[in-house]
Amino acid sequence: MNTLILITTHDELALDCFVEEYNRNECVVISTEAGAHRRAKEVGLPSQLITSVLAESPRERDECFAELAMPGVFEDIKFASTDLDVADVLSIDRLSFWYGGVNAGNIADMILALDWQRLVTVLDIHHPLPLLLVQHAKESIAICSDWSRELSDIKLNFDKIITTEETRPFLEKRFNGTIETRKGKAIGQIDFQRRVGLRSGLGIAENERVTGVIYDKEFDWAVRYFVQSHRGNFIFFTEDERSKELLPRCIPDAVRYDINMAPICDEFIAFGYKPYLRKYRDKVKIIDMLGADTQ
Amino acid sequence: MKIVAFIGREHHALKMGNALRLLNERGHEVIYLCAENATNQDPASEFIRNYTVNWRHAYDYLDVRTSAAEIDAIVNDARHFSANQQLLKYTSPFWISFSIREAATCIVAFRNMIATENPDAVICLHGANYWARMLFYLAQDAGIKTFAFQEGLLRQRDQETMGKQASSAKFVDTLFTWSESDKQAYLSAGVDESVIRPVGPSHLDYAIQVRNSPDWEQGKAGLKRRFGYPQGKIISFMPPLSSHYKGDLRQDIAVLQDYANQRGEHLYVRLHPFEYRLRDYLQKAMPAVRFDKGADSVPLLLSSDAVITQHSTIGIEALFLGIPLFEIDMANTGIEQSLEPMGVPVIRTNGLSLLHEYEGYNQELKDWISNSFSLADGRSTERIANIVESEVGNE
Numbered sequence: 001m002n003t004l005i006l007i008t009t010h011d012e013l014a015l016d017c018f019v020e021e022y023n024r025n026e027c028v029v030i031s032t033e034a035g036a037h038r039r040a041k042e043v044g045l046p047s048q049l050i051t052s053v054l055a056e057s058p059r060e061r062d063e064c065f066a067e068l069a070m071p072g073v074f075e076d077i078k079f080a081s082t083d084l085d086v087a088d089v090l091s092i093d094r095l096s097f098w099y100g101g102v103n104a105g106n107i108a109d110m111i112l113a114l115d116w117q118r119l120v121t122v123l124d125i126h127h128p129l130p131l132l133l134v135q136h137a138k139e140s141i142a143i144c145s146d147w148s149r150e151l152s153d154i155k156l157n158f159d160k161i162i163t164t165e166e167t168r169p170f171l172e173k174r175f176n177g178t179i180e181t182r183k184g185k186a187i188g189q190i191d192f193q194r195r196v197g198l199r200s201g202l203g204i205a206e207n208e209r210v211t212g213v214i215y216d217k218e219f220d221w222a223v224r225y226f227v228q229s230h231r232g233n234f235i236f237f238t239e240d241e242r243s244k245e246l247l248p249r250c251i252p253d254a255v256r257y258d259i260n261m262a263p264i265c266d267e268f269i270a271f272g273y274k275p276y277l278r279k280y281r282d283k284v285k286i287i288d289m290l291g292a293d294t295q
Numbered sequence: 296m297k298i299v300a301f302i303g304r305e306h307h308a309l310k311m312g313n314a315l316r317l318l319n320e321r322g323h324e325v326i327y328l329c330a331e332n333a334t335n336q337d338p339a340s341e342f343i344r345n346y347t348v349n350w351r352h353a354y355d356y357l358d359v360r361t362s363a364a365e366i367d368a369i370v371n372d373a374r375h376f377s378a379n380q381q382l383l384k385y386t387s388p389f390w391i392s393f394s395i396r397e398a399a400t401c402i403v404a405f406r407n408m409i410a411t412e413n414p415d416a417v418i419c420l421h422g423a424n425y426w427a428r429m430l431f432y433l434a435q436d437a438g439i440k441t442f443a444f445q446e447g448l449l450r451q452r453d454q455e456t457m458g459k460q461a462s463s464a465k466f467v468d469t470l471f472t473w474s475e476s477d478k479q480a481y482l483s484a485g486v487d488e489s490v491i492r493p494v495g496p497s498h499l500d501y502a503i504q505v506r507n508s509p510d511w512e513q514g515k516a517g518l519k520r521r522f523g524y525p526q527g528k529i530i531s532f533m534p535p536l537s538s539h540y541k542g543d544l545r546q547d548i549a550v551l552q553d554y555a556n557q558r559g560e561h562l563y564v565r566l567h568p569f570e571y572r573l574r575d576y577l578q579k580a581m582p583a584v585r586f587d588k589g590a591d592s593v594p595l596l597l598s599s600d601a602v603i604t605q606h607s608t609i610g611i612e613a614l615f616l617g618i619p620l621f622e623i624d625m626a627n628t629g630i631e632q633s634l635e636p637m638g639v640p641v642i643r644t645n646g647l648s649l650l651h652e653y654e655g656y657n658q659e660l661k662d663w664i665s666n667s668f669s670l671a672d673g674r675s676t677e678r679i680a681n682i683v684e685s686e687v688g689n690e
Contacts, residue, residue: 058538058539066456068381079369079372079398080372083432090394094425095391150388153396154378155377217334217335219335222354242336246341
């Protein structure tokens with residue numbers, strides 16, 4: 001069987017697996033993203049970068065989208081417990097913005113025209129191809145470095161997923177195929193040894209309980225709900241620039257510290273799984289109040 | 296009367312603000328309802344507290360003990376779409392999966408909100424909106440009157456390709472339009488006549504009143520000071536979304552800036568509110584150009600001595616306010632739904648001199664405006680409040 005190594009985004013764990021795969025089997029290596037393609041070349045993979053720049057007018061694009069999803073694939077499909085068409089909600093004011101148009105279809109067609117039966121790829125849910133091509137493969141392997149909240153709701157049809165020890169428990173709940181575990185790339189861990197020194201610097205007594213709340217814009221309501229409905233000594237931390245900007249606007253009385261101050265906390269609360277949570281180790285508790293099974 | 300108004304983004308609050316304020320002043324309880332905004336790059340909670348209104352988040356109506364199971368039931372029923380071959384050829388599974396869960400959460404939250412608040416009316420900016428569609432459906436299902444607005448310029452292409460105008464009236468009892476001619480566009484799209492109520496552009500009522508007041512010149516001088524240019528003309532370039540813009544946006548800004556500089560006039564650029572990243576990028580790349588960053592376009596519109604655009608709601612708003620309007624087509628590719636046949640001058644290559652040769656609206660344009668914009672009299676808000684009271688009261 002010929003193997004297609006499909007690279008849609010850069011991922012260190014996946015790159016190691018791709019090199020192993022290339023050394024073992026007959027492979028064609030295709031990248032769809034320039035940065036990932038360059039990195040693949042650097043480690044000796046004969047990556048071919050595929051792009052598509054066909055011209056498409058807004059009218060042509062809208063017409064094709066309407067055929068695909070208005071109602072198209074959603075014909076006669078309603079949200080459970082309602083008489084509300086799925087297309088009415090999802091299509092015109094959401095998926096139409098993210099529709100890849102003729103170029104997305106063209107790239108898929110080019111890859112589908114190649115001679116391959118086995119797929120090895122990164123489990124990139126921000127790109128259509130990994131989950132599209134898996135359904136055309138006789139055998140398929142995906143590399144999943146980190147869990148995400150949205151993966152909980154996606155049907156994973158791969159035969160095998162290679163993942164890290166941290167992600168394995170999430171996958172075991174949702175995936176029936178083979179799971180192989182590798183050592184994940186280390187990320188900077190919080191040095192909790194600095195707790196005493198930092199606490200004394202801030203005048204916080206040793207026995208005073210401090211909870212770190214991780215404000216991520218994606219979970220804005222959940223954070224605000226939590227701090228309004230719980231009492232405690234909360235210190236806020238952010239992990240991206242936009243969340244840092246939003247925190248004082250959305251929770252005006254929030255006390256935010258730089259991540260260097262994290263060791264002062266006894267525990268951390270987050271509201272949905274994100275890869276950056278790994279650095280908080282076992283001190284982080286994820287509370288997902290909206291039902292996604294990410295625990 | 297209790298009214299729930301959905302405010303998903305700041306322009307919803309700005310466009311519906313006058314009508315909601317008047318309804319509130321007339322003694323009706325108005326709840327401003329918001330929700331999460333997809334991945335919350337721009338959450339409503341960022342701006343809504345500045346409006347000092349009675350606002351609630353839809354998710355506050357979720358029951359943390361029971362709602363998760365209800366949400367999961369809806370998600371599990373639809374999650375197979377994230378593996379749908381036809382969709383996956385063109386769309387990332389992330390957005391399929393994310394949007395299904397967000398919709399499921401909103402359906403449960405909105406349903407609980409309706410049961411808790413038992414409103415008499417639900418008002419949203421436009422019915423084709425992701426959140427409004429669910430809220431309108433659930434409200435109608437509960438026997439509650441639903442009201443929507445014309446969001447902006449009606450683009451023929453949107454109706455011809457995606458049926459947007461017809462779709463925006465779905466689950467809507469009353470649709471407020473800006474003019475009689477817009478009513479005709481909705482009728483042509485197949486919307487039932489009984490639903491459509493031409494009322495005028497209520498969001499511009501105060502601006503129209505100010506523009507028509509005897510003290511207008513003094514007011515305009517004050518506004519121009521606010522924009523940093525008390526002297527000299529302000530020329531505002533307000534293009535549509537860059538993906539819809541015909542021509543080279545950056546080059547056209549540079550040409551306009553150069554022209555304004557040569558004449559001692561001042562260029563202000565205001566991009567579509569969704570394009571704040573592009574705006575910040577261009578601001579760094581073109582530090583001499585002034586970009587308007589305000590949430591509301593009306594102050595800059597009122598300060599402008601000329602507005603340049605291309606197939607955009609802002610162009611119609613400029614005409615409503617009697618501001619000299621120009622379309623731009625420097626690439627000579629033609630503009631979608633150009634207003635040139637109605638008498639709006641088009642700036643083409645080497646045609647910038649039009650900006651200072653302008654002598655006011657020509658007769659053709661005056662006739663078109665008086666025929667099409669007769670409801671732009673500064674009293675649209677009052678008409679809306681009267682209709683809401685009468686239709687809800689008649690039930």
